[in-house]
Amino acid sequence: MKRYVVGGIGVAGLVVLGGLAWLLNSLLLAWGTAILVAALMAGTIFYRRFQKKFSSSQCSATKATPAKSAGHAPQTKKADAGVSDSQGLAELMLEQGRYTLLLRPQIAESMAPQILTRAQEMLDDEMTLVPGGETIVGKGMNDSVDLPEHLDGRIVHVEGFYLDRYQVTNDQFQRFVDAGGYEQLALWDPEIVPAILEFVDSTGISGPRYWKNGTYLPGQAKHPVVGVCWYEAAAYARWVGKRLPTDPEWVKSGSWPVPLPGARPIQRRFPWGEAFDQNKTNLWGSGRGSTVPVDEFSDGMSVGGACQLIGNVWEWTSSRFGAWQSSSNPLILDASMRSVRGGAFDTYFEAQASCDFQSGDKAVARKRNIGFRCAIGLCDLIPDESMQAEETPAQVETQEEFAEVTQ
Template sequence: MPWVRREAYRSCMWQQVRGAIAEVHRRSLWRVLGIYLAAGWGAYQIVKEISEFGDMPTWIPTFAIVVIILGLPIVLGMAVVREPSKTEIKPEQSEEPLGPTTWGMGTSALVVTVIVLSVVGGVTLVSVTGLGRSVLERVASESPVESVESMGNLSINSDPVGASVRIQPLTDSGMIDDSSPIELGVTPTDTATLPSGRYLVQVGMDRWNTASFLVSVAPNSVSTSETTLVADGPVTSGMVFVPAGSAVTAEEMVAVPDFYIDEREVTNQDFLRFVGDDGYTRGEFWPDSVLMGGTVASRAEFLSGLVDSSGLPGPRDWSGGVFPSGMGDHPVTRVNWYEAQAYARWAGKRLPTASEWWRAALGTPGEGSLQERLLDETIRGNFSNEMLEPAGNRETAVSPWGAHDMAGNALEWSATETNSTLIQVMGGSWREPSYKFDPTWVEGRPASFQAETLGFRCALSVRGG
């Protein structure tokens, strides 16, 4: 009868469904699926982290997901197909038959292993071909461990001892690294082990001027440096010590006794104190007469022309007896040689000779070639620029003895005559090319000359005068 056949058919279908469910459970496919998905998710996270850290293409994590999805039916199929027959001989060393669970687990482990090895192999491949170079560079730059071959040693001493020492590393471009300063303790410091490179050193203590200078730490060697501090007195405040030694000049090597020189160029604020103390009207600071244009002018006649734009005594670019707003910490300019001499006498100092100036600027001859030292100074100086900068604005534009802005910023008067009518000027200016910072490049200006690029700094013999 028809209804009997229908019931038989339904019973058969139900038995097949129940058999399929039982077969799924028997083969532990759920367990295989769970293992594969868990391992696949872990592999995906590894790929994602490597991709983000190494700035690799954004499609790589998506590609990993596709690989994991495509591998799923392969794993499940292998678990279903690989079923030992009832006649299969049981291995002697195995206590249980090789069932689908065991096979599925092994398959999942195999696939996950292939994925992980593919990831590692892929990262290695792209690093070799250049696509992963950023990963390697980042690891190298962020690693706190320095190679032993790149380390050197540094010790600092001072006279007097007991000064605190702070150093800051310089970048390859000669700028101060943004990392925190390193405190080395007090002089004489213990030998510190540091990454090789250049450092800005600052040595200071109460009632003494802070000395700033650059040192180089070479790999596998000990670098030592010693500085003589200058007392922060009424005259010597803001000065650095230059020890006796040789100086390179345009004509010959010259022996120079030890002396002091201003750490920075004389600023507008400094010069204002001279003006306010009647510096332009006190005869002891000025010569009795001056040779101007081939004629002799009296002191009164000469001083009558040294006025600012409002007619008051002062540099030519001042007005109302004061400097332009915001320029107090900039080097004073538009002063002639007589004005620079008068200020130096008022301050109890003098202008440096050309040999002293170059001794302060370049250090001891023989410590590297002249061209190397000139290049080293000029790359940090203010040359070929749009404007004059505040005195000492560039912390790394410092000479071996700690004098700032010897290279560039403001051209500077000296006490040395090039001939009977010209006074030597040195250092180059913010408006000029850097090749003018060279002791073999001799420039002279008339003593009455003044310009917006020309300023000065003072010197002092160690025994006064």
């Protein structure tokens, strides 16, 4: 008798293996069915216990207040709880410095008047109003070229906006970190999401580059936060309800242009005037050698009341480096370069620390001398009688004096 062999296994072996496979498959099917049935039973038991407990609590509440109908008391409690929760959230946002979120039309309509009043007071204290108008951007980029005045920079119209009086501090950025800002992906530009895990401090915890163990160094609470890249600055700005200022906005807030009929506006070279004064800013010549609290050098603030626009740290803007240069001197640059303005504690040349000068760096750069401040447009906030985009009498008087001196 011939014996058939397939791959070294007899027909009898194949039959045995087939039987074993069928038996194993049956057992797996039975186990799977048993597990599924057990899960369904457990879910049913849990649901019934939950339902029983919920029903009991409802009955207890009804028995405790027999004189009240079942349709009114629970709704009132629910409404009160909703108001309480909303009030608590608003209080937390004020503590975190997120007051501009509460002043946005979509949110303000549901806020209590006292909350809006407090938010408005914080806005007035912590931000300065920059009126709309024309400003010259790119004026300082052609110093090496003898150009006619009309080619030296571009005139750009800027809408009225609010700008932070001070650079964002370590203490303010700490609130963003503690609130899980590095885990809230909606705050971040989509292209940088895969790299967020790389934005850590010196101990490997999410946060600015030079922090340790998730917090800033002792005594640095009021110093500007540094070691944050452009993406980190933009994410913080979104979280707090603001944004980074554009290049023209930054220039306008510092140079505070004086409009002239039929002529180009007159702009200050520095926030305090035309003459450089190292006693009004934290640059290399000031001798500090590092950052200082953001409220120092108050003599060098702008007409509108913004402090340290020049010196202490460079400031990220939302614009790309070279985006607002004169068309007579175009540059072809890496698209990842972002604009920084204002100079820093280690800036040696005063020409690089003027309102006109623009520098730039990679959007992912996390350097010791770069920080930021935030802005928000007037159109993004609820209208208010005290929120006018016109200059105050004191500002108008200062502009007239400046125009007389420079003409």
